[in-house]
Amino acid sequence: MTDEGDIPADHPRHDSLVTRHRIEAGVDAGITSRQGLIAEGRGEAFDYLLGEETIPSADAAERAAAAQLLLADHPVLSVNGNAAALVPDELVDLAEVVGADLEVNLFNRTPERMEAIAEHLRDHGATTVKGLEADERIPGLEHERAKVDAEGIHDADVVLVPLEDGDRAEALAEMGKVEIVIDLNPLSRSPRTAAIPVIDNILRAIPNITAHARALESAAREELQHIVDDFDREWALDQAEARIRAGGE
Ligand code: ATP
Ligand code: MG
Numbered sequence: 001m002t003d004e005g006d007i008p009a010d011h012p013r014h015d016s017l018v019t020r021h022r023i024e025a026g027v028d029a030g031i032t033s034r035q036g037l038i039a040e041g042r043g044e045a046f047d048y049l050l051g052e053e054t055i056p057s058a059d060a061a062e063r064a065a066a067a068q069l070l071l072a073d074h075p076v077l078s079v080n081g082n083a084a085a086l087v088p089d090e091l092v093d094l095a096e097v098v099g100a101d102l103e104v105n106l107f108n109r110t111p112e113r114m115e116a117i118a119e120h121l122r123d124h125g126a127t128t129v130k131g132l133e134a135d136e137r138i139p140g141l142e143h144e145r146a147k148v149d150a151e152g153i154h155d156a157d158v159v160l161v162p163l164e165d166g167d168r169a170e171a172l173a174e175m176g177k178v179e180i181v182i183d184l185n186p187l188s189r190s191p192r193t194a195a196i197p198v199i200d201n202i203l204r205a206i207p208n209i210t211a212h213a214r215a216l217e218s219a220a221r222e223e224l225q226h227i228v229d230d231f232d233r234e235w236a237l238d239q240a241e242a243r244i245r246a247g248g249e
Pocket of ligand 1: 038039040041042043044046086163164165166167182183184185188189190200201202203
């Protein structure tokens with residue numbers, strides 16, 4: 001297997017190759033599931049059609065996400081195997097800037113993968129990683145997929161869920177959580193149930209949410225609320241779909 005550093009920075013498909021490499025390494029390290037490989041391939045196709053850039057409506061969503069996370073009483077960033085493999089440093093940074101918890105939350109939950117991801121996040125600077133207690137449940141989901149921490153996602157008011165499946169996104173919304181979903185497919189049920197759908201690659205989305213949060217750190221609550229209220233989720237979903245249908249035009 002090639003090293004990430006072997007991919008020339010000026011290669012026209014640089015970011016896509018780095019992404020594939022990280023996912024592949026994630027699978028080898030027991031962090032990412034084989035399902036995660038399929039999810040990655042699907043995401044790449046949408047990203048290609050988006051032009052592999054953060055479109056203006058996605059930037060607006062990322063700014064609203066930053067404001068919403070800063071306004072939250074208890075924000076939690078949910079981390080799955082793809083997110084952990086792709087953006088571990090960036091997730092730790094964002095959690096620090098907005099004062100959020102990191103919680104490992106897996107569709108294909110095994111004790112080994114839970115521990116491998118928690119360890120990986122700690123290696124990348126996380127001090128506390130939640131999700132291992134699993135002492136509460138999300139109502140309406142079957143047992144394994146419903147497990148969360150009482151002091152984590154169960155107690156959260158705002159949850160950021162990257163690459164989440166539709167059922168879980170819906171169940172969290174029904175619990176009254178304000179959901180921020182990062183997903184490259186604007187037609188997927190997960191972003192469609194989110195209060196703030198972020199149609200962008202997680203590689204670009206997380207650092208950009210962090211940058212917006214840094215810029216807004218000392219803003220008044222009224223201003224943050226205004227940014228959240230001003231964001232139009234239907235518009236953002238439509239903009240992304242139009243861009244994809246036009247093929248990155
Ligand atoms: P549902 O319709 O129930 O939401 P789904 O078919 O979308 O189900 P998944 O396989 O969980 O179910 O989808 C994974 C999602 O993650 C896909 O929509 C894909 O576009 C997205 N995705 C994959 N890689 C990335 C990435 N790097 N950044 C953002 N989104 C990604
Ligand atoms: Mg989906």
